[in-house]
Amino acid sequence: MNNALQLTSPQAAPYSDYKREFDFPAAAVFRAHADPALYGQWIGPRGLTTRVEQLDCRSGGSFRFVQHGDDGVEHAFHGVFHTVRDNEFILMTFEYEGFPDVVTLEYTRFEDLAGGRCRLAGHSVFPTLEDRERYLAGGMESGMAEGYDRLEELLGRAG
Amino acid sequence: MNNALQLTSPQAAPYSDYKREFDFPAAAVFRAHADPALYGQWIGPRGLTTRVEQLDCRSGGSFRFVQHGDDGVEHAFHGVFHTVRDNEFILMTFEYEGFPDVVTLEYTRFEDLAGGRCRLAGHSVFPTLEDRERYLAGGMESGMAEGYDRLEELLGRAG
Numbered sequence: 435m436n437n438a439l440q441l442t443s444p445q446a447a448p449y450s451d452y453k454r455e456f457d458f459p460a461a462a463v464f465r466a467h468a469d470p471a472l473y474g475q476w477i478g479p480r481g482l483t484t485r486v487e488q489l490d491c492r493s494g495g496s497f498r499f500v501q502h503g504d505d506g507v508e509h510a511f512h513g514v515f516h517t518v519r520d521n522e523f524i525l526m527t528f529e530y531e532g533f534p535d536v537v538t539l540e541y542t543r544f545e546d547l548a549g550g551r552c553r554l555a556g557h558s559v560f561p562t563l564e565d566r567e568r569y570l571a572g573g574m575e576s577g578m579a580e581g582y583d584r585l586e587e588l589l590g591r592a593g
Numbered sequence: 594m595n596n597a598l599q600l601t602s603p604q605a606a607p608y609s610d611y612k613r614e615f616d617f618p619a620a621a622v623f624r625a626h627a628d629p630a631l632y633g634q635w636i637g638p639r640g641l642t643t644r645v646e647q648l649d650c651r652s653g654g655s656f657r658f659v660q661h662g663d664d665g666v667e668h669a670f671h672g673v674f675h676t677v678r679d680n681e682f683i684l685m686t687f688e689y690e691g692f693p694d695v696v697t698l699e700y701t702r703f704e705d706l707a708g709g710r711c712r713l714a715g716h717s718v719f720p721t722l723e724d725r726e727r728y729l730a731g732g733m734e735s736g737m738a739e740g741y742d743r744l745e746e747l748l749g750r751a752g
Contacts, residue, residue, distance in 0.1 A: 446605040447722065494655045494673060514653060514673040516686045516696055525696055527675045527686060537675055537684055539698045539720065561698065561718050563606065 437586065439579040443570065448560040450574075453553060454582045458589045460544035460552040461521045466585050467491065467542070468518070474499065476584035479577040493518050497526075513537070528558075536565045554582075596745065598738040602729065607719040609733075612712060613741045617748045619703035619711040623680045625744050626650065626701070633658065635743035638736040651677050656685075672696070687717075695724045713741075 441452040456463050466472045468491035474484040482501045489497040498512035513527040516539075524542045529535070541557040560566040600611040615622050625631045627650035633643040641660045648656040657671035672686040675698075683701040688694070700716040719725040 448606060448718075496653045514675050514686070516673050516688065517694065523694075525694065527673070527698070529675070535676065535682075535684065535700075537698060539686070539696060539718065541694075541720065557720065559607075559698065559718055559720050561700065561716065 439575070439582055441575050441578065443566060446563075448563045448566045450556075450558045450560075450566065450570075452556045452558075452578070454556075455547065455551060455553050456582075456586055456589070457551055458586070459550055460546045462589055463552055463554060463585065464521045464524075464544050466588065467524060468520075472588065476588050477501075477581050479573070479580040480584065491515060491518055491524070513540075530569075533565070533568065536561060536568075538565075538569075598734070598741055600734050600737065602725060605722075607722045607725045609715075609717045609719075609725065609729075611715045611717075611737070613715075614706065614710060614712050615741075615745055615748070616710055617745070618709055619705045620680045621748055622711055622713060622744065623683075623703050625747065626683060627677070627679075631747065635747050636660075636740050638732070638739040639743065650674060650683070672699075689728075692724070692727065695720060695727075697724075697728075 437455045437457065439452060439454045441450055443450045466476060470486040470489040473489055474486040477484055477499065478501055482503050485500045487498045487500065493515060495515045498510065500508050500510045502508045510531040512529055512531065515524065515526045517523065517525040522544055526540050527537050528540050529537045539559040543555045545553045545555065547553055560569065596614045596616065598611060598613045600609055602609045625635060629645040629648040632648055633645040636643055636658065637660055641662050644659045646657045646659060652674055654674045655671070657669065659667050659669045661667045669690040671688055671690065674683065674685045676682060676684040681703055685699050686696050687699050688696045698718040702714045704712045704714065706712055719728065
């Protein structure tokens with residue numbers, strides 16, 4: 435089976451839609467999103483170190499994390515959780531502080547598949563088409579793909 | 594001067610953009626958004642009564658309010674504040690609980706004009722085009738227009 439990230443971005447509307455399967459149940463993949471100690475170990479591309487300052491993954495909660503690579507330059511991200519249903523659904527806002535006030539709405543659904551596997555399905559909504567293009571040009575897709583690969587490796591080590 | 598709501602919704606992208614001027618300063622119009630006792634007096638179309646259960650208008654805060662008309666049927670709305678800069682900017686999520694998980698991202702900017710007037714500029718981002726059409730078909734524009742008229746009347750009575 436091929437667990438690779440599949441991301442599509444329609445030309446006329448400011449979305450990105452994506453799917454990624456995992457050889458682990460939805461509850462385990464959800465927990466890697468909701469537990470600050472796990473989240474910091476996989477989010478973002480390889481080679482970055484993440485410090486999770488806050489991750490209160492419940493409806494009405496907030497998060498902020500800071501990443502740096504070998505150059506030591508820090509990049510911070512923050513948002514709020516509009517809705518969280520454990521093991522099923524996260525709907526949150528997301529802002530890269532390097533693009534102030536460019537905030538995306540991030541839908542993430544977790545669905546169990548046969549054989550202890552699961553599918554993550556995401557829908558990102560950008561405030562403008564130009565903002566989405568800026569994120570894509572900044573390596574969004576490869577960063578997501580590497581992050582989910584790291585997530586799968588993390589769950590493999592824990593098993 | 595014409596203070597009427599001007600709302601446009603591009604055909605291909607899931608936005609609505611709007612402007613509304615007021616014969617009051619930005620600080621007064623902002624306060625009508627941020628003060629629970631004021632907010633419940635103007636939000637939504639005429640003829641509805643609003644009970645503001647929570648309105649914590651600061652970055653990371655949440656809100657929920659419930660409206661009913663003469664038929665007594667209640668309609669509830671809630672969301673979270675991603676960013677609030679007093680008198681200038683509110684960026685929040687917004688969900689009508691009758692359309693579960695259909696969440697919009699609402700940008701509102703407040704800008705002072707000459708003569709003690711101000712302009713409110715909004716950008717609503719819907720998760721899909723179909724969701725925006727559903728909101729527009731449900732009377733979104735007239736509800737907003739009447740709400741802003743009520744806001745202006747409220748500030749007039751307070752002055």
